[in-house]
Amino acid sequence: xxxTGQKSTYLISNKTLTISGSKxxxxxxLLLQAIYSNIDxxxxxxxxxxxxxxxxxxxxxxxxxxxxNAEKVLLIDxxxxxxAMRFLTAFFACQPGLQVKLxxxxxxxxxxxxxxxxxxxxxxxxxxYEKNEGFPPLNIKGKTMTKNEVQLNADVSSQYITALMLIxxxxxxxxxxxxxxxxxxxxxxxMTEALMAQLGIETNFDAxxxxxxxxxxxxxxxxxxxxxxxxxxxxxxxLVALADVGFQLTLxxxxxxxxxxxxxxxxxxxxxGVETVFNPDESITLKKKSNDQNKQFVANLIHCPDIAQTVAxxxxxxxxACHLTGLHTLKIKETDRLEALKTELTKFxxxxxxxxxxxxxxxxxxxxxxxxxxxxxxxxxxxxxxPLALKTTLIIEDAxxxxxSYPDFWDDxxxxxxxxx
Numbered sequence: 001x002x003x004t005g006q007k008s009t010y011l012i013s014n015k016t017l018t019i020s021g022s023k024x025x026x027x028x029x030l031l032l033q034a035i036y037s038n039i040d041x042x043x044x045x046x047x048x049x050x051x052x053x054x055x056x057x058x059x060x061x062x063x064x065x066x067x068x069n070a071e072k073v074l075l076i077d078x079x080x081x082x083x084a085m086r087f088l089t090a091f092f093a094c095q096p097g098l099q100v101k102l103x104x105x106x107x108x109x110x111x112x113x114x115x116x117x118x119x120x121x122x123x124x125x126x127x128x129y130e131k132n133e134g135f136p137p138l139n140i141k142g143k144t145m146t147k148n149e150v151q152l153n154a155d156v157s158s159q160y161i162t163a164l165m166l167i168x169x170x171x172x173x174x175x176x177x178x179x180x181x182x183x184x185x186x187x188x189x190x191m192t193e194a195l196m197a198q199l200g201i202e203t204n205f206d207a208x209x210x211x212x213x214x215x216x217x218x219x220x221x222x223x224x225x226x227x228x229x230x231x232x233x234x235x236x237x238x239l240v241a242l243a244d245v246g247f248q249l250t251l252x253x254x255x256x257x258x259x260x261x262x263x264x265x266x267x268x269x270x271x272x273g274v275e276t277v278f279n280p281d282e283s284i285t286l287k288k289k290s291n292d293q294n295k296q297f298v299a300n301l302i303h304c305p306d307i308a309q310t311v312a313x314x315x316x317x318x319x320x321a322c323h324l325t326g327l328h329t330l331k332i333k334e335t336d337r338l339e340a341l342k343t344e345l346t347k348f349x350x351x352x353x354x355x356x357x358x359x360x361x362x363x364x365x366x367x368x369x370x371x372x373x374x375x376x377x378x379x380x381x382x383x384x385x386x387p388l389a390l391k392t393t394l395i396i397e398d399a400x401x402x403x404x405s406y407p408d409f410w411d412d413x414x415x416x417x418x419x420x421x
Contacts, residue, residue: 003399003410003420005389007369011243012417016250016283019233019412020046021226022260023405024188027053027083028195029224031091031166034060036199036215036222043226043253047405053084063098073099080105080334080377080404083159089116089138090163093125094170098142101130107377109136111332116160119150123175145171154179154208157329158188161210165192168212169201177210184329187261187303194259198222228253230262232383232406233284234310237265239387239416240286241272242317248287249416255282261304268307271297272314293320295363302326309384312341312359316350317391321363328357334404335376344385347371348392367392379404389418396420 026045033039034057044050056076063070076092078084085104092100103109114134117127124146130137148171152160161177168175183189189210193203199222202213233251240249256278266276273290297315301308301324308327315322330337338354345352348371351362367388372395375382379401386409388394399420402409410420 001398001400002372003396005386005394005396005418005420007391007393008389008418010417011239011247011390012415013247013249015416016252017236017412017415018252019228019406020044020408022229023047023049023083023231024191024229024260025195025226026050027087028162028166028192029226030054030057031087032195032199034091035167035170038222039199040223041226042224043228045226045229045405046407048079048403048407049081049083049405052078052081053087056084056088060092060095060098073101076100076102078102078104078108080108082108082111082334085111085113085136086116086157086159086163087166089113089127089140090120090167092140092142093120093127094145094167095142096144098140100140100142101137102140103130103137105377107334111135113138115153115156116163119152119160119164122150123147148173149176149178151178151180153181154183155181155328156184157332158183158185161189162192165189165196165203165210165212169196169215172214174214175212177212179208179210185261185303185305187259191259191261195224198224227255227258227260229405230254230258230260230265231306232409234262234265234307235383235387235409237269237274237286238310238314238317238384239390239418240274240288241269241314242387242390243288245273245288245291248285250279250283250285252281252283254278254284262307264301264304265307268299268311269314272318272320293318296321296323298323300324300326305329306380308359309337309341309380312345312361313384313388315361316345316348316364317367317388319363319365322361323358325358327359331356333380334378335381337378337380340374340376340378340381344373344381347373348388369393371395372397375399375401377401379406383409386413386418386420389420
């Protein structure tokens with residue numbers, strides 16, 4: 001289904017929106033809950049990614065309860081859920097007696113997972129490839145891990161590291177992870193470390209090594225309330241930045257001491273005239289204070305690459321040049337996000353260049369009308385371009401792809417006065 005956004009400068013100010021829990025926090029906590037069952041989680045993400053992960057873990061629990069009557073081989077399809085693919089690969093690999101075929105969408109079968117599989121097999125796992133070497137689907141035979149030390153390239157995906165960290169404390173001798181190269185998306189690793197610490201799991205992160213001790217006494221009745229998703233908040237930062245001075249919007253359940261790396265939005269969007277006010281009730285109010293932006297915006301987004309599309313579109317909508325680096329992980333997401341951004345922004349009249357790790361956008365004061373934005377089965381492509389409807393009429397193809405992370409997105413857009421029909 002496509003959505004058409006009519007060019008509009010009419011927005012309803014002072015609205016309050018509630019964004020569901022962080023997908024990143026939710027998925028980590030669901031994995032920890034599967035290992036340590038006495039964990040209570042509130043405000044889980046309502047994203048498709050989290051729903052698929054929850055469904056897969058429920059399928060596993062049913063298998064475990066059925067004993068000798070259980071299915072011989074579980075078929076788990078996680079569709080587009082990349083986090084679920086990485087986390088479940090590690091989790092299933094250390095469940096003795098379990099046999100799983102873990103698969104996903106056609107795009108998921110193009111996303112590499114070899115580094116994680118190699119690391120798990122080095123620890124004693126038994127994982128093979130159903131089709132192409134290095135890519136899902138995977139055939140996993142759950143085993144007791146026999147080793148507790150592994151090396152892993154740290155510059156590809158923090159989710160590989162997190163997957164190993166999450167299972168580490170459940171191994172009898174714990175786990176030592178030796179990292180090679182510069183860590184990508186460090187805040188996501190720190191998020192994993194912080195959530196594990198709240199459960200009493202001892203981790204030591206020293207430069208290039210993460211040591212995780214086994215949790216001998218299982219966590220007791222821990223309760224977690226998941227903070228709302230900062231990545232989803234990025235589209236509202238973009239909307240406020242593109243709105244007239246004086247426009248403001250409140251988003252509920254955000255904390256000043258967030259575990260999420262995308263809280264970098266607070267500082268980044270100051271450059272685009274957006275002020276963030278942290279309110280006593282754990283909400284934030286975004287206020288458009290100024291149109292006096294700098295002529296060029298330069299940033300290294302290595303610790304928050306998921307907001308790169310939003311930032312690039314914001315800069316284009318404001319007529320600003322930008323140079324964004326630290327983007328190498330965007331090549332292996334739902335689509336090659338750098339090439340997708342180049343293609344779609346060029347349709348609007350942008351002068352943009354990309355390579356494997358950066359994006360450079362020239363200042364532009366002309367925005368083409370009636371452009372159709374291809375979403376590439378990528379939720380962030382659809383949502384990043386939506387605020388541009390304040391500047392031009394556009395069509396978002398396959399608009400329901402937003403369900404992957406933010407099912408209420410189009411309804412929330414309507415609440416602030418931006419109609420996508």
